[in-house]
Amino acid sequence: MRFGTIFHLGVKELRGLLREPALIAFILYAFTIAVYTEAKAVPETLNNAPIAIVDEDNSPLSRRIADSFLPPYFKPPIMISTAEMDARMDAGTDTFALDIPPNFQSDLIAGKAPVIQLNVDATRMTQAFSGSGYIQNIVATEVGEFGATDAAGAGSGVGLTLRARFNPELNQMWFASVMNVITNVTMLSIILTGTALIREREHGTVEHLLVMPLTPFEIMAAKVWSMGLVVLVTTFLSLIVVVQGLLQVPIEGSLALFMAGAAVHLLATSAMGIALATIAGTMPQFGLLLMLVLLPLQILSGATTPRESMPEIIQTIMLAAPNTHFILLAQAILYRGAGLSVVWPQFVWLAAIALIFFVFSLRSFRRSLV
Incomplete structure (x- = not known):
């Protein structure tokens, strides 16, 4: 050699x-x-996802939830009626449609467990999976800050602190x-x-x-x-x-x-x-x-x-x-x-x-x- x-x-x-x-x-x-x-x-992270909201409660809490969906993760929410929700989902206009029921705030204050319906267009896989988690966290956080229940939604008094190492922005x-x-x-x-x-x-x-x-x-x-x-x-x-x-x-x-x-x-x-x-x-x-x-x-x-x-x-x-x-x-x-x-x-x-x-x-x- x-x-x-x-x-x-x-x-x-x-x-x-x-x-x-x-x-x-x-x-x-x-x-x-x-x-x-x-x-x-x-990117797999959520970016400019279209979301529509059906606000049947029209309460301070429901408006607070609607105002919490902000860019760059979501486009400004479109307020629609119940009749429009399915048609817009069928047409592929919205990836997410959040339906807030009547008396949502009052039921929450009364100690009941009201349910918010989240409709997801699962054909948009990259946004559907991560976006559902984003929306759940946003709703839970806003409800917790409103004072009706804690951010975990269970009333247990136990909170979870996230520490994302090596990629803090996820x-x-x-x-x-x-x-x-x-x-x-x-x-x-x-x-x-x-x-x-x-x-x-x-x-x-x-x-x-x-x-x-x-x-x-x-x-x-x-x-x-x-x-x-x-x-x-x-x-x-x-x-x-x-x-x-x-x-x-x-x-x-x-x-x-x-x-x-x-x-x-x-x-x-x-x-x-x-x-x-x-x-x-x-x-x-x-x-x-x-x-x-x-x-x-x-x-x-x-x-x-x-x-x-x-x-x-x-x-x-x-x-x-x-x-x-x-x-x-x-x-x-x-x-x-x-x-x-x-x-x-x-x-x-x-x-x-x-x-x-x-x-x-x-x-x-x-x-x-x-």
Whole structure:
């Protein structure tokens, strides 16, 4: 192994990447526009939800409840009649329709348990689930402050104080932006190294390399470090410029520690890209393999849903995937400010998986050359 040869071959890969405007545009899009739109375009937090109110009581308490639905969570409430409620829901005009019954305030003061009806258009899933909880909390809080009962609605005298750690605003944008960068690290590293190898075959330059005094290890290592470096640099710039700059999302932990973990993770995923390229052989086949590999990796690794909610067998199988440990590492560092004393098990797992993947990919690459 000659480090000078690996370095110059890697520089050759970077020059080849510069001659691929489509790939460069894809890299820039993935770490800029895609991150921004993922965080801003479809937030799971409630935003400008249309709500209508049927006020059959017309009391100070009912008006107080109606006045409590404020932007940016809700649009200004529309006061409608009972006859209009079903028609507006059928037409999809309102996501929520709150029906306050007659004598609501007087029944409450008398110690009775009046019921407010909340109609929800459940076809709007992102707003229906979170919005129902918002409305229940708002009504309970206004009733409690009015003095008829406590905010919990049970009269037990026990209150609940919420302490939201690591995301005090409960802002979905904080989660979506960082997690999109993290998932792009896995996706881009596999794609870039795989396409770099397939590009050599399509251009016929693999034969040129084979007649030179080069070993398969040197050729593969050059592709891994060069493409990994591209992903590493763009990841760092995305976190600084897009996440912290444009989106104003705070990063709690050490970026240097996160980048060190990303470098180890890139060794595994870049080797995975080489292995897939040796299996595929052509770019269309490589694209089909990516669909089979990337989707399970992203969905089952804990990037979108907690691993604890998955079946035990899936959790066990996904321990062999490098991005499972990378996501645990990244969330601990970037969200919770964890240090090396907390995330060292993930570093060990990533290093072991990277070594196994690299050896397997090197053997596949040698067989493909033969």
